[in-house]
Amino acid sequence: MRSADSVRCHSRSLRTHRRAGAALALTPRRQRGAIALLAAVFVSVAVIALGAVDIGHFYYARRDLQRTADLAAAAGAQVIGSAGGCAAAASMARLNATANGLPGDGTVQVTCGRWDPSANAGQSYFVASGTPLNAVQVVASRPVPFLFLIGQARDLSASAVAQATNISSFSLSTSVASLSGGLLNGLLNGLLGTSLNLDVGSYQGLATAQVKLADLAAALGVASMSQLLQTQVTVSQLATAMATVLGESNVASASAISALGAIASASTGSTAIRLGDTTSANGLLAIGLANPEAAASATMNALDALMIAAEIAHGSSAVNLGTALNLSPVANVTAQARVLKPPVIAVGEAGTYPDGRYRTSAHSASVQLYLNVQLVNAKLGLGAGFPSLVNVSLLNLPIYLEVAPGTARLQSTQCSTQKSTSYSGIDVRPGVLSMCVGGDASSNLTNSSVPTTCSTPASLTSVSVPLLSLGVIDVTVGSSSPANGFNLHIQPQSSVLRFNNVAGDADDFQSTNTNALGSATSGLVGQLAAGLAGSMHASALGLDITVLAAPLVGALAGTLTPVLNSLDLLLVPLLQLLGVQVGVSTVHSLGLACGQAQLVY
Structure with missing residues (x-):
């Protein structure tokens, strides 16, 4: 007969063997669960990755569509002031969109209107009305297919507004002055207290010389049209600034530049002339723009400017x-x-x-x-x-x-x-x-x-x-x-x-x-x-x-x-x-x- 110690040892060995067998029996099920979890994780990561790819795809597609809308709006605005008006602007915008890669299934909606921050305050600055038309709004749209969803597409659109303003300048007088050297010398001498003796050719040169307002601002050391209109100068300073502008542009005759120099030297008056009109006094310029900065490309005639400045300086x-x-x-x-x-x-x-x-x-x-x-x-x-x-x-x-x-x-x-x-x-x-x-x-x-x-x-x-x-x-x-x-x-x-x-x-x-x-x-x-x-x-x-x-x-x-x-x-x-x-x-x-x-x- 076996001893009690041998029986106890055999029992412990048997229980250990059973537990090991049970553990071995559970391992395949646990492995199957882990694989399913990993598969779910991998699928989620793949979906997120594919979604990110599609998001990036749509982002670049919309950016390209925005570029198309921007270029089309600019092309339309460029011709809205032409004889064709809105019809020409709309046609140009659509042709430009096609030329810049808008596919055949894309659409372009063109609206002609007016961009005016002062008149349209409190609402959109662009309105589809107003006189004259100076702006074009373009809305470009196209369906963009998903990369990984076959047969599915997303509609994208982009809009842009471009403006182009034509600025004209002119002077009005209610008497006709002939270009006589003696007459103009006498008038300027009387106004400025000088003894000028310029010839007719000099005055003719001044009568054909055009001074760009942006260049005049630079010559007077101001940075904007608003500052130019507030600037006050003497006749001598104005003549010097115009001579500087005409000398740098190389488009005026030498006699005109020389005449301005002579006038600047002869004029010793200290009366300051305001370049822009005010409600209480006349100035050299009457700017008819809500935004004076748009007048930077406008021009004024040197002789007109000089005569007006001399009369204002003489006393208004x-x-x-x-x-x-x-x-x-x-x-x-x-x-x-x-x-x-x-x-x-x-x-x-x-x-x-x-x-x-x-x-x-x-x-x-x-x-x-x-x-x-x-x-x-x-x-x-x-x-x-x-x-x-x-x-x-x-x-x-x-x-x-x-x-x-x-x-x-x-x-x-x-x-x-x-x-x-x-x-x-x-x-x-x-x-x-x-x-x-x-x-x-x-x-x-x-x-x-x-x-x-x-x-x-x-x-x-x-x-x-x-x-x-x-x-x-x-x-x-x-x-x-x-x-x-x-x-x-x-x-x-x-x-x-x-x-x-x-x-x-x-x-x-x-x-x-x-x-x-x-x-x-x-x-x-x-x-x-x-x-x-x-x-x-x-x-x-x-x-x-x-x-x-x-x-x-x-x-x-x-x-x-x-x-x-x-x-x-x-x-x-x-x-x-x-x-x-x-x-x-x-x-x-x-x-x-x-x-x-x-x-x-």
Whole structure:
């Protein structure tokens, strides 16, 4: 018999063997589970990798599509200012997209419109309307197939907006000056206090020399158009800067550069001229652009710029004609005048704003007059039913008058591959007479862009009529709803002058004339009397009582009529003595800078 120790040893050996067998029996199942887990991991990694490849594929496909949209928009914008307009721009954009690899299953949507951050503030800067069209929006789309999903595709699209602005510049004057050396020498010497003796050839060289505004800014040491318009220079500094620009460009004659040097040396005046217009004073340039930086490629004529600068430096303060128009003791007349206003230079874009105002315009006149007619202690007879006499302490009538006004507005531009077929269309309206009565009449003395107008009523007088319980009656000239003054214009229909983009040819200077003055010369201010009574309004306690106070209104108009007629007897001969050339507006085209397309969105 085996001992107890042997039995116990055998039992332990048997249990150990069973456990080992059980372990061996479980190993294949565990291996199968591990393989499944690894397979799932490998499949997930493969899916992620393939997805990443497709994402990269779509990214590069969309980037290529964006490049196609950018190039197509730029190509369309480049020709939107041409004769073909939107149709030509759309066709060019589609052809460009195809040429740059857009496949046959791709589509191109082209929208012509206007890019204008100032006019479209608060909304998208691009709108599919406006005048003139200056931008093209392109949306390019195409289906792009997945790399690892056979038969599946994803639609991709890219959009771009490109803008190209044509900038034209011109000057407007209401008198014609011939290029006579003696005449111009005398004028400049009188304005600058110099003793110049330049020949006609020098002035002809200046008349054909064009100065680019960006180059002028560089010569004056400023970095932008906004800074240029705020810059103040003397005539000598301006002449020196223009000579520098023309000398570096090698396009102006040596006589023109020499003439500018002589003018710069002879001019010793220290009066500073502001290069840009302000609301209170005339400057050398009237920029008609929401973004002045777009005028960098525009040009101005050296002779025009010099003459305007000399006249501004000579003094823009009005001439007081009070003693010349003395109507005492009937009335006191305060009169200020600007005679032979210098040419106005305008630089900007064609077309109109949404409210109908032209984007770029210039306004000038041979003579500008501001008159303030005052009657002191006038006695008015009002007829039956009213007191026989009404004492008026002061009757005040502010009048603004322009003789031979002219307005030029940039209506259209068109660019092509040749300068001879590129052009600017400028709407010009010469005038015989413009006159208005209003509270803002005197502000027209500094107007250099829009036709003359008085937009606020003028307070004529306040009177107290006995036996009426309405108290003080206020009488105004003009209307209060809508607010406006009394306006009178004598002018013919406008005409559109067309200027090509070739400098120095026959169409650079063009003039348009009114008819002869005829009877208008015999009653410039007196014409106001005919419509004065109908433009007067009386009010009391905030109520319109014009009908009730009709006798008062009629009496006031009757009192003013002989005064205005008497004023004509003094004013017309004075204008004739000044030698005013009435009714001629001359436009000088200073060049057209055709826009280069640039992506803006």
